[in-house]
Amino acid sequence: xxxxxxxxxxxxxxxxxxxxxxxxxxxxxxxxxxxxxxxxxxxxxxxxxxxxxxxxxxxxxxxxxxxxxxxxxxxxxxxxxxxxxxxxxxxxxxxxxxxxxxxxxxxxxxxxxxxxxxxxxxxxxxxxxxxxxxxxxxxxxxxxxxxxxxxxxxxxxxxxxxxxxxxxxxxxxxxxxxxxxxxxxxxxxxxxxxxxxxxxxxxxxxxxxxxxxxxxxxxxxxxxxxxxxxxxxxxxxxxxxxxxxxxxxxxxxxxxxxxxxxxxxxxxxxxxxxxxxxxxxxxxxxxxxxxxxxxxxxxxxxxxxxxxxxxxxxxxxxxxxxxxxxxxxxxxxxxxxxxxxxxxxxxxxxxxxxxxxxxxxxxxxxxxxxxxxxxxxxxxxxxxxxxxxxxxxxxxxxxxxxxxxxxxxxxxxxxxxxxxxxxxxxxxxxxxxxx
Numbered sequence: 001x002x003x004x005x006x007x008x009x010x011x012x013x014x015x016x017x018x019x020x021x022x023x024x025x026x027x028x029x030x031x032x033x034x035x036x037x038x039x040x041x042x043x044x045x046x047x048x049x050x051x052x053x054x055x056x057x058x059x060x061x062x063x064x065x066x067x068x069x070x071x072x073x074x075x076x077x078x079x080x081x082x083x084x085x086x087x088x089x090x091x092x093x094x095x096x097x098x099x100x101x102x103x104x105x106x107x108x109x110x111x112x113x114x115x116x117x118x119x120x121x122x123x124x125x126x127x128x129x130x131x132x133x134x135x136x137x138x139x140x141x142x143x144x145x146x147x148x149x150x151x152x153x154x155x156x157x158x159x160x161x162x163x164x165x166x167x168x169x170x171x172x173x174x175x176x177x178x179x180x181x182x183x184x185x186x187x188x189x190x191x192x193x194x195x196x197x198x199x200x201x202x203x204x205x206x207x208x209x210x211x212x213x214x215x216x217x218x219x220x221x222x223x224x225x226x227x228x229x230x231x232x233x234x235x236x237x238x239x240x241x242x243x244x245x246x247x248x249x250x251x252x253x254x255x256x257x258x259x260x261x262x263x264x265x266x267x268x269x270x271x272x273x274x275x276x277x278x279x280x281x282x283x284x285x286x287x288x289x290x291x292x293x294x295x296x297x298x299x300x301x302x303x304x305x306x307x308x309x310x311x312x313x314x315x316x317x318x319x320x321x322x323x324x325x326x327x328x329x330x331x332x333x334x335x336x337x338x339x340x341x342x343x344x345x346x347x348x349x350x351x352x353x354x355x356x357x358x359x360x361x362x363x364x365x366x367x368x369x370x371x372x373x374x375x376x377x378x379x380x381x382x383x384x385x386x387x388x389x390x391x392x393x394x395x396x397x398x399x400x401x402x403x404x405x406x407x408x409x410x411x412x413x414x415x416x417x418x419x420x421x422x423x424x425x426x427x428x429x430x431x432x433x434x435x
Contacts, residue, residue, distance in 0.1 A: 001112050003159045004196050006218055007337055010246040011221070012288040013196070020336035023250055023289025024328045025054040025119060027298040032104045033061035034300035035193035036071040036199045040107045046316045048114040051325030055111055056119035056164060056200075056291060057250070059104060059151070060087075060127055064134050072101035074231070084139050085157070087123075087147040101154070109349045111291065111434065112160040117251075119162045119291075122151055123201065125169025128179040133169070141178040142385070145186035151390075152190020163187055164252075165201040169222070184216040188416075200252055203227065206242050212247065219288070221252035224272070224278065226259050232354040233278055241286035241341065248288045254278035256293035257320035258309055269295075273321035273421040276394050277353075279327055280425070281367040284357040286341040293322050319395075326397035330425065334435060335361045347376035348409045363430035365393075372418030377425050379407050384430030391416055392425040 013021040026047050031309060035043060048057060060076055067086045071073055078089035078093045093099040108118050112343035126133025129145070151353040157163050165184055171177055198220040199207035203225030211217050220240045224233035233410060234253050240249035257275050262388055279290045295301075296315040301308040305411070315321075331339075343349070345358040345365055350373060358367040365384040367375050379387060388404035405411055407430065413426040 001159045001377045003194060004162060006196070009063070009337065011248055011286070011340060012337055013248060014337070018332040020332070021053070022328050022336075023291070024052050024324060025056050025252065025255065026052045026289030027056050027256070027291055027293035028119075028300070029056070029058045029124070029298045030061050030063055030300040031055065032059060033063065033065050033068075033070050036106070037103070037106060038357050039071070040147045041110060042313070043316060044107075044111055044114055045117060047364065048116055050322060052116065052118050053289075053328075054117045054291070054294070055161065055247065056121070057107075058121040058124050058167065060123035061145070062124040062126065062167075065124065065128070067135065070100055070103055071181050072098055072103060074098070074103065075099045085136065087127075087138050087143045091148060099205050106153070108158055112158065112239060115382070117160045117162055119164045120155070122148060122183060123163045125167030127167075129169040129172065129176050131169055131332070136205060138328040139179045139183075140175070141182040144179045149187025149190040152187040153188070156191040156194060159262070161195045163195055163197040164168060165197065165430060166207070167388040168200060168202055168253075171204045180211070181214065181216075184214070189275050190215060198252075198364075203253070206236055206240050206249070207245075208243055210250070212243055213245075217247065217280050217294070219247050220249040222249065223253035224251050224255070224282070225253065226255050227262055227272060228260060229255075229270070231255065231356070232281075234281040234357050236310050237282050237285040250287040250289045250291070251278065253283040253293060254282065254290065254299070256298065257318050259293075259295040260307060260316065269309065272320035272323060273423065276323060276423055277370045278326075279324055280370070280423070281357050282396065283327065283331065284341060284359040284366060284368050286359075290324070290327070292321055294318055294321060309393070323395055326394055330366065330392055332362045338362060340405065342381070345378055345381060347378050350354060353427065356368065363433065364435065365426075365428040367426040368423065369415060369426070370423045371420055372415040372424055373424035374412050374414045376410055376412045377426070377428070379405070379411055380409070382428060384429035384432060386431040387428045388431055388433060389413065390427040392427050394423050394425060399427070407431075
């Protein structure tokens with residue numbers, strides 16, 4: 001399995017041999033903390049079958065991850081002389097005893113055997129900023145550097161790691177910044193800089209807001225979040241895309257499937273249409289991939305409620321998670337590393353939920369219409385005297401031919417269906433085509 005690196009044009013990720021890498025992530029924050037070996041295997045095999053490439057999980061988990069043991073009764077940290085959890089003393093046992101970190105090792109190695117990368121968060125953010133979390137706060141800059149160095153050294157030789165700092169908490173004080181920076185440099189010391197690193201921000205923000213210029217940040221991650229439907233994450237991606245120095249970007253936490261809208265069950269729940277809209281908007285705006293999430297999977301829920309409406313074993317077959325493999329397949333079907341966002345392909349756009357998002361290479365273009373409204377295209381931007389047009393169905397992955405047209409002027413295309421959940425991608429290929 002090859003390590004990941006930033007592409008030469010600083011817009012994408014590739015494998016070590018230069019092969020393009022599409023980040024199709026899934027969010028499993030509590031995987032190490034709550035899943036047994038058998039459950040981890042069920043989950044990871046399911047995600048590999050559905051085309052996911054990255055699993056985002058947390059070492060020191062959100063749900064009271066320091067005080068509540070994992071599936072084998074193990075805790076991640078030892079304690080100091082005052083009985084406080086101490087991140088400079090990971091709870092590692094000698095011999096054949098299966099400790100917390102042995103379990104993390106097992107899951108990371110199992111993921112690698114299935115071709116999956118792990119977006120590894122060293123800690124949830126409430127361990128350095130106890131805002132909207134149980135904590136306890138255990139990190140200062142010194143302990144963060146020691147813990148980071150230990151983690152980096154432990155996982156230095158595992159190729160399927162991407163480091164994800166942060167953990168959904170704001171950076172509000174000099175102390176918060178010092179913890180994150182110290183942990184980043186500790187990891188770099190331990191793993192000799194062999195793995196990529198990013199930062200997972202709080203909702204409504206990008207890592208670029210606070211740490212874009214940090215040397216350790218290899219790519220940006222946004223969290224468009226769960227506050228409302230039709231969150232315009234394409235604007236957040238476009239903002240990152242325009243920043244200097246140039247760094248790749250993606251939406252690492254858009255609205256989760258079956259998550260209460262605005263965190264309130266009375267508002268209803270995000271569905272597969274919401275998932276696809278967020279994914280296609282962000283990728284076509286310049287993201288090098290996207291992360292899916294299901295409200296009951298990230299939490300590894302086993303007891304449903306109005307807030308977590310199903311157990312995670314049922315959630316792994318929900319339609320939103322199934323359908324995003326079609327996005328990956330589409331993006332990998334054309335020249336990957338030359339792709340750019342290009343709204344100038346549109347002669348007309350719509351506001352709000354109907355926003356059209358366009359992306360292209362030199363001889364192809366994809367335009368997403370989330371509710372099946374007509375697309376007026378400015379032709380002449382692709383190579384060739386003609387273009388061949390298809391409709392791509394994000395729900396099924398089916399391609400429907402439209403016809404061949406002169407590559408000039410403005411032409412309107414009406415999708416096969418329209419209405420909420422009837423999203424389509426217009427695919428244009430310059431003729432003659434290499435695809």
